[in-house]
Amino acid sequence: MKLEQLQLKTDYLNFDEEFFHKVAPTPLKDPFLISANELLAKALHVSKEELYTKEFISLINGTYRLKGSDPFAMCYAGHQFGYFVPRLGDGRAINLGSLNGTHLQLKGSGLTRYSRQGDGRAVLRSSIREYLMSEAMHALGVPSSRALGIIGSDEDVARERWEKGAIVLRVSSSWVRFGTFEYFYSKKKYDKLQELADYVLQESYSEFVGRENCYLLMFEEIVKRTAHLMAHWQSIGFSHGVMNTDNMSIAGLTIDYGPYAFLDDYEFDFICNHTDSEGRYSFGNQPNIGYWNLGVLLNALSPLINIEKGKEVLETYSLFFIQKYHTLMCAKLGLDATKDYGKLIQWLLNIMQQDAVDYTLFFRTLSEYETKEEITQLFISKARINEWLDTYEKEIRPFTCKQTMKNVNPKYVLKNYMLQEAIEKAQNGDFSLVNDLLHVAQNPFDEHEALTRFAKATPHQFKALTLSCSS
Numbered sequence: 352m353k354l355e356q357l358q359l360k361t362d363y364l365n366f367d368e369e370f371f372h373k374v375a376p377t378p379l380k381d382p383f384l385i386s387a388n389e390l391l392a393k394a395l396h397v398s399k400e401e402l403y404t405k406e407f408i409s410l411i412n413g414t415y416r417l418k419g420s421d422p423f424a425m426c427y428a429g430h431q432f433g434y435f436v437p438r439l440g441d442g443r444a445i446n447l448g449s450l451n452g453t454h455l456q457l458k459g460s461g462l463t464r465y466s467r468q469g470d471g472r473a474v475l476r477s478s479i480r481e482y483l484m485s486e487a488m489h490a491l492g493v494p495s496s497r498a499l500g501i502i503g504s505d506e507d508v509a510r511e512r513w514e515k516g517a518i519v520l521r522v523s524s525s526w527v528r529f530g531t532f533e534y535f536y537s538k539k540k541y542d543k544l545q546e547l548a549d550y551v552l553q554e555s556y557s558e559f560v561g562r563e564n565c566y567l568l569m570f571e572e573i574v575k576r577t578a579h580l581m582a583h584w585q586s587i588g589f590s591h592g593v594m595n596t597d598n599m600s601i602a603g604l605t606i607d608y609g610p611y612a613f614l615d616d617y618e619f620d621f622i623c624n625h626t627d628s629e630g631r632y633s634f635g636n637q638p639n640i641g642y643w644n645l646g647v648l649l650n651a652l653s654p655l656i657n658i659e660k661g662k663e664v665l666e667t668y669s670l671f672f673i674q675k676y677h678t679l680m681c682a683k684l685g686l687d688a689t690k691d692y693g694k695l696i697q698w699l700l701n702i703m704q705q706d707a708v709d710y711t712l713f714f715r716t717l718s719e720y721e722t723k724e725e726i727t728q729l730f731i732s733k734a735r736i737n738e739w740l741d742t743y744e745k746e747i748r749p750f751t752c753k754q755t756m757k758n759v760n761p762k763y764v765l766k767n768y769m770l771q772e773a774i775e776k777a778q779n780g781d782f783s784l785v786n787d788l789l790h791v792a793q794n795p796f797d798e799h800e801a802l803t804r805f806a807k808a809t810p811h812q813f814k815a816l817t818l819s820c821s822s
C-alpha cells in the first residue's frame with residue numbers, strides 16, 4: 352500500500368483528556384533519511400518504494416499526516432530507581448495512531464505537556480541505538496517494540512555536548528506502561544483506572560474480555576509475560592539498564608531502549624547504565640526488578656482486583672521465570688528441557704564468569720565445535736571447562752542437530768562497540784554501517800561473511816562500555 356492509502360485509528364483519544372495531550376510534532380530542520388526498515392514495512396503492508404519518498408521523511412518529521420492520524424502524547428507516572436514520580440508521560444514521544452493494532456509513535460518529535468525540563472528531542476546516537484536494537488531483539492525472538500524508520504537532521508541538540516537531533520518512527524502493539532496505571536491509582540481516579548484496564552484488555556489481552564475476574568486474569572498473564580521477558584533477556588545476555596516502571600510495557604514487551612547493553616564477557620553483576628551506581632538494574636538483578644515492578648503494578652490495580660488473590664498470582668512469577676529460563680538455556684545447550692539441568696547451567700555460568708568468556712561467542716562455538724579445543728581455547732582454566740564438557744557431552748542428546756543450536760545461538764548480537772562505530776560513521780554522514788547492522792540485526796543467526804569481525808569476542812579496549820541515560 353501507499354502511504355496515502357493508510358488509515359490510522361486513534362482509540363486512545365476516546366478517553367477523557369487527562370489520559371493524553373493532543374499535540375502536533377515539532378519538525379526538525381533539514382531532515383534526511385538514515386535508514387528504513389523494509390522487513391517491517393512488509394509486515395505492515397506498506398510498499399517498499401514508499402520508504403524512499405519525501406513523504407516518508409515528512410511522516411517521520413511530523414509534517415505529513417496519514418489519514419485518520421491525530422497526534423497525541425500519553426500521560427503516565429512511574430517509579431524511577433525505586434522512587435515514585437506522580438507524573439511523567441511522553442515527554443518526547445508523539446503517537447500518530449494505530450494501523451491494524453500496531454501503534455505508530457515518533458520519538459524525538461518535540462515538546463509535549465509532559466516534557467518537564469527536557470527539550471522533547473532525541474539525539475542521533477540514541478536514536479540509532481533504539482532503531483537497531485529493537486529490531487535485533489525482535490529477530491532474536493524477544494517480544495519488543497520495533498522501528499520503521501529513522502531520520503537525522505541538521506538541528507543541534509544540547510546534551511553533555513552538542514549533538515544532532517533525530518527522530519525514530521517506533522511501532523508497538525501497545526505503548527501502555529505499568530506507570531500508566533500508577534498515574535490513575537495515585538490520583539485515586541479509580542473509574543479511569545478501570546477504563547484503562549478495559550482498554551488494555553481489548554488491546555493486549557482480548558482473550559479475557561467479558562470473563563469473570565477479567566482483571567485478575569489479565570494480571571496473571573502480565574505476570575507470566577513479564578517473567579518470560581526476563582527469561583529471554585537473561586538467556587541472551589541483554590541488560591536493559593533503566594527498568595523503571597514507566598519503561599515496563601503492560602503487554603510484556605521490551606520498550607524504551609536507552610543505555611542498554613549486551614554482555615561482552617559473562618558477568619552476572621554487570622551494570623550498563625553508569626548512573627546506576629547501586630546496580631539496581633544490573634544484569635543479574637533484572638528478574639528481581641521485574642518482580643518488584645509487578646508488585647507496584649498490583650498495588651495500582653488493587654481497586655480492581657482482590658488483593659489477596661493478586662498476591663498469590665504475583666508469587667507465580669518466579670516459577671514462570673525459572674521454567675522459561677531453563678527451557679531457553681536448554682535450547683541454547685541442545686539439552687532436553689524436560690530434565691533438570693539447573694546445576695549444569697549454573698556450573699557453566701560460574702566458570703564463564705571466572706574466566707571472563709564472551710557470552711555470545713561461547714554458545715555459538717558450542718553449536719558448531721568439532722574438537723574440544725575450539726571450546727577450551729576460550730577459557731583460561733582448561734581443566735575447569737574440560738570437566739564441565741565431559742559432563743555435558745554425556746547429557747547432550749545424540750540427535751541434537753547443530754543447525755538447531757545455531758538457530759537459537761546468534762552469531763551476532765549488537766554490542767555497544769559495534770553500535771558506536773555505526774554511530775560515529777553516521778555522525779559523519781555515512782549510514783552504510785547502520786544499514787549493514789540492520790541487516791545483521793534482522794538475521795543474527797546467519798554468517799555475514801563481510802562482517803565476521805563482529806562475531807569475535809569484543810576487543811579488549813571496548814569491553815563493558817557503560818552509557819549514561821542522556822539521550
Ligand code: AMP
Binds near residue numbers: 465470593
Ligand atoms: P526514559 O527513562 O528515557 O524512558 O525517560 C523518562 C521520562 O523522561 C519520560 O517521561 C520521557 O518522556 C522523559 N524524557 C526523557 N528525555 C526527554 C527529553 N529530551 N525531553 C523531554 N522529555 C524527556
Ligand code: MG
Binds near residue numbers: 597598607
Ligand atoms: Mg521511558
